Amino acid sequence: MRRIPLLYFAALLTVFAAQPDQRLPLTGKVTDASTKKAIPDFHLILHRGTTAQPAETLVDRKVHNVGGRFTVLVPSGSIVLTIEAPHYLPAEQIVSGGGKTVAIAMQHGSMLQGRVLGPDGKPIAHVDVSTESVSPLAGRREIHTMTDANGMFSILVQPGDHTIHFKSEGLLSEERHVSAKVPTTKVPDVQVVRAVSLSGSGADDLGAPLPQARVRATLQSSPTHEMRDAMTNAEGKFTVEPLRPGRYDVEVSMAVHVPRKVENVEVPAASPLQVRLDRGALVRGFVRGSTDEERPYVSVYLGPTVMTLINLKEEFGINAVPAGKIPVYAETQQAGSVRRSPTVTIDTTNGGSTSIDLALPVSPVITGTLTEVQHAPSRPVVIRFVQPNV
Numbered sequence: 001m002r003r004i005p006l007l008y009f010a011a012l013l014t015v016f017a018a019q020p021d022q023r024l025p026l027t028g029k030v031t032d033a034s035t036k037k038a039i040p041d042f043h044l045i046l047h048r049g050t051t052a053q054p055a056e057t058l059v060d061r062k063v064h065n066v067g068g069r070f071t072v073l074v075p076s077g078s079i080v081l082t083i084e085a086p087h088y089l090p091a092e093q094i095v096s097g098g099g100k101t102v103a104i105a106m107q108h109g110s111m112l113q114g115r116v117l118g119p120d121g122k123p124i125a126h127v128d129v130s131t132e133s134v135s136p137l138a139g140r141r142e143i144h145t146m147t148d149a150n151g152m153f154s155i156l157v158q159p160g161d162h163t164i165h166f167k168s169e170g171l172l173s174e175e176r177h178v179s180a181k182v183p184t185t186k187v188p189d190v191q192v193v194r195a196v197s198l199s200g201s202g203a204d205d206l207g208a209p210l211p212q213a214r215v216r217a218t219l220q221s222s223p224t225h226e227m228r229d230a231m232t233n234a235e236g237k238f239t240v241e242p243l244r245p246g247r248y249d250v251e252v253s254m255a256v257h258v259p260r261k262v263e264n265v266e267v268p269a270a271s272p273l274q275v276r277l278d279r280g281a282l283v284r285g286f287v288r289g290s291t292d293e294e295r296p297y298v299s300v301y302l303g304p305t306v307m308t309l310i311n312l313k314e315e316f317g318i319n320a321v322p323a324g325k326i327p328v329y330a331e332t333q334q335a336g337s338v339r340r341s342p343t344v345t346i347d348t349t350n351g352g353s354t355s356i357d358l359a360l361p362v363s364p365v366i367t368g369t370l371t372e373v374q375h376a377p378s379r380p381v382v383i384r385f386v387q388p389n390v
Contacts, residue, residue, distance in 0.1 A: 022075070022076055023073040023074060023075060023076075023097070024073065024074060024075075024076055024096075024097030024098035025071055025072075025073055025074075025097055025098065026046075026071070026072050026073070026074045026081075026095060026096075026097040026098075026102065027069070027070070027071045027101045027102065028069070028070055028071075028081070028095075028101060028102035028103070028104055029067070029068050029069050029070075029101055029102070029103055029104065030042050030068040030069075030070070030083055030085070030091075030104045030106060031068055031103070031104070031105055031106065032088075032105070032106055032108075033105035033106055033107050033108075034108065038065075038066065038067050038068030038069075039068045039085050039088070039106055040064060040065060040066050040067075040068060041062070041063070041064050041085065041086070042062075042063055042068075042083050042084065042085040042106075043061075043062050043063070043083070043084040043085065044059060044060075044061055044062070044063050044070055044072070044081075044082075044083060045057070045059065045060050045081075045082040045083075045084070046058040046059035046060075046072065046074060046079050046080070046081055046082075047079065047080055047082075048079055048080070049080065058074060058075070058079060059072050059074070073097070074096075074097040075097075076096070076097065076098070077096060078094050078095070078096050079094075079095060079096065080092065080093075080094060080095075081093045081094075081095045081102065081104075083104050083106065085106055087108060087109065087111065087156075087183060088106040088107065088108060088109060089106070089107045089108070089109040089156065089158060090135075091104050091105070091106055091107075092135055107158075108159075108182045108183065109156040109157060109158060109159070109182070110156070110157055110158070110159045110180035110181055110182050110183065110184065110185050111154055111155070111156050111183060111184045111185070112131075112153075112154065112155050112156075112157055112162070112164065112178065112180055112185050112187055113152070113153070113154045113184060113185070113186055113187065114152070114153060114186065114187030114188065114189065114190060115147075115150070115151045115152050115153075115189050115190070116129070116147045116151045116153065116166055116168075116189075116190050116191070116192060117151060117189055117190070117191040117192070118151075118168075118171075118191070118192060119171065119191075119192070119193050119194050121191065122151075123147075123149075123150050123151025123152070124147065124151050124168065124192065125146075125147055125148060125149045125150075125151065126146055126147065126168065127146065127147040127151070127153075127166055127167065127168045127192065128144060128146060128165075128166070128167045128168065129144065129145050129146065129147065129153045129155055129164060129165070129166055130142050130143065130144045130145075130164070130165045130167075131143060131155065131157055131162045131163060131164045131165065132162070132163070133157060133158065134158065143155065143156075143157070157180050158180070159180050159181060159182055160179070160180060161177065161178070161179050161180075162177070162178055162179075162180055163175055163176070163177050164176045164177075164178060164187065166190055166192055168192050170194070171192040171193060171194055171195075172192060172193055172194070172195050172242060172244050173192075174190055174191075174192055176188075176190060193244055193245060195241060195242030195243065195244070196241075196242070196243050196244070196245055196267055196268040197239050197240060197241035197242065197243060197267075197268070198217055198239070198240045198241070198243060198248065198250070198265065198267045198268075198269060198273060199237070199238065199239045199240075199269075199272045199273070200215075200237070200238055200250075200272045200273030200274060200275060201232070201235070201236045201237045201238070201272060201273075201274055201275070202215070202232050202236045202238065202252050202254075202274075202275045202276075202277060203236055203274075203275075203276055203277075204257065204276070204277055204278070204279050205276060205277075205278045205279055205350050205351075206279070209232075209234070209235050209236025209237075210232055210236045210252075210254050210257070210277060211232055211233065211234045211235075211236060212231055212232060212254070213231065213232040213236070213238075213252055213253065213254035213257075213277070214229060214230075214231060214252070214253050214254070215229065215230045215231070215232065215238045215240055215250065215251070215252050216228070216229050216250070216251045216252075217229075217230075217240045217243060217248045217249070217250050217265070217267070218248060218249045218250075218251070219243075219244065219246050219247075219248055220246065220247045220248065220249060220264075221246055221247065226244075228240050228241070228242070228243055243267050245267060245268065246266075246267060247264050247265065247266055247267070248265045248266075248267050249261060249262070249263050249264075249265070250262045250263075250265050250273065250275070252275045252277060253277075254277060255319070255320075256279065256280050256282075256319050256320055257277040257278065257279055257280050257320055258277060258278045258279075258280045258320050258321075258322045259277070259320070260275055260276070260277055262275060278322065278323060278350045279350045279351035280319055280320030280321050280322065280350075280351075281321040281322070281323060281348035281349060281350065281351070281352045281353065281354060282317065282318070282319055282321070282352070282353040282354070283302060283317070283318045283321050283326075283328070283346065283348065283353075283354050283355075283356065284315070284316065284317040284318070284353070284354075284355055284356075285315070285316060285355050285356040285357050285358065286310075286314045286315055286316075286357050286358070287300060287310050287314050287316065287330040287341070287357075287358045287359070287360065288314060288357065288358070288359045288360065289339075289341075289359050289360035289361070289362065290310075290314065290332060290360055293334070294332045294334055294339075295310065295312055295314065296309070296312075297309075297332050297333065297334060298310045298314075298330055298331070298332045298360070299330065299331055299332070300316045300318070300328065300329075300330050300358070301328065301329055301330075301331065302318060302321060302326050302327075302328050303326050303327060306318060306321070310330075321348050322348070323348050323349050323350045323352075324347070324348060325345055325346070325347050326345065326346055326347075326348060327343050327344070327345050328343065328344050328345070328346055328356060328358070329341050329342065329343040329344070329358065330358040330360060332360060339360045339361055340360070340361070341358040341359055341360050341361070342358075342359075344356060344358065
C-alpha cells in the first residue's frame with residue numbers, strides 16, 4: 001500500500017481552513033435612475049451586519065470612474081453595500097462577491113437648506129437638525145446634521161412631505177413641516193428660544209384654594225394648538241412649564257366647579273395669574289312619560305350647551321352648573337317623532353342643589369274602524385291627520 005506523505009495532508013488542511021476567508025470579486029456599476037448615465041464619483045461602503053445595525057466595515061473608499069464602475073475583493077457571504085453620491089439619496093443593497101455585476105440606480109434627493117437663529121435673533125451653531133428617512137432595507141430611521149457657525153444647515157431627504165426637528169441644549173425644541181422638492185428646498189429661518197413658565201393660583205368663590213385642579217395653557221399663535229398641562233398643589237398653586245413666550249388661553253377646571261377660560265394671557269407674565277372657579281350647582285330630577293324603548297334616548301338640556309341622558313329609572317343629574325336663571329327641558333326622538341317637555345326656568349346658586357321634574361307630553365292615539373262601502377272597488381286608502389291652527 002502506497003503511503004501519502006504527512007506534508008500532503010497538512011497542505012490540504014491549510015487549503016480547507018482558508019476557505020472561510022476566501023475573497024471574491026464584487027463588481028458593480030452606479031448610474032442615475034432617471035437618465036441611466038454613469039455617475040463617475042461616489043462613496044463606496046461595504047460592511048457586515050444590517051443597515052440598521054452595521055457591524056465590521058470591510059470597505060470605505062471614494063471612487064472615481066468615468067463609467068461608474070467599481071471592483072473590490074470581499075469575503076464570501078452576504079454583505080451590505082451602500083453607495084453615496086452628491087445630490088443623490090444613499091442606495092443600499094444586500095450583495096455577495098463572485099456573482100454578476102451589481103447595478104445601482106441612484107435616485108435624486110431634495111436638499112433642505114436653512115438657517116437657525118438663537119434667542120437673541122443671531123445665527124446659532126451646533127443645533128441638531130433631524131428628520132425621518134425611509135430605506136428599503138432599514139425602514140424608517142432618523143438622519144441628523146448640525147448647524148455651522150453661521151447657523152446654516154443642509155440635509156438631503158427624499159422628495160415629499162417632511163417634519164424637521166431642531167434641538168439645542170437649554171432651549172425649546174422646534175419643528176417645521178416642509179414639502180421637499182428636487183433639487184433644493186429653502187426652509188424659512190427657524191428661531192429657538194429659552195423656555196419660560198406661567199405661575200398662578202386657583203380658588204373658589206369663597207376664597208378656598210383649589211387642590212388638584214387641572215390647568216391647561218394653549219398657545220394662540222400655534223397652528224398645532226401647542227399646549228401644556230399642570231395640576232394645582234394642596235395650596236391651589238400651579239406652574240405650567242416649559243412654555244415659549246407668547247399669548248396663551250388658560251383653562252382651569254375641577255370637579256363640581258364651573259370651568260373657566262382666561263384668554264390673552266401674556267407669558268412671561270408680570271405677576272402670577274389668579275383664577276376663581278365658582279362652585280357649581282347640582283341639578284337633578286326625573287323625566288316622566290317615556291317608554292322602555294324611548295328611555296335610553298331621552299335627553300335633558302340645560303341652556304344652549306349642557307346635555308345629559310336619563311337612566312333607566314328616569315333620573316338625571318348634572319354637576320358644575322353655573323349660577324343664574326337657566327331654561328331646562330327634556331326631549332326624545334324616535335322614528336322621526338319628537339316629543340319635548342315644556343321648558344322650565346330654574347334659578348341656581350353657587351354650591352346649591354335644585355330638583356326638578358319634567359314630563360314628556362303624551363302622544364295622542366287615534367283609533368277607529370274603516371269599513372268598505374258596498375259594491376265599491378277595492379283600492380288603497382290614505383288616511384291623513386291634520387292639526388288645525390288654533
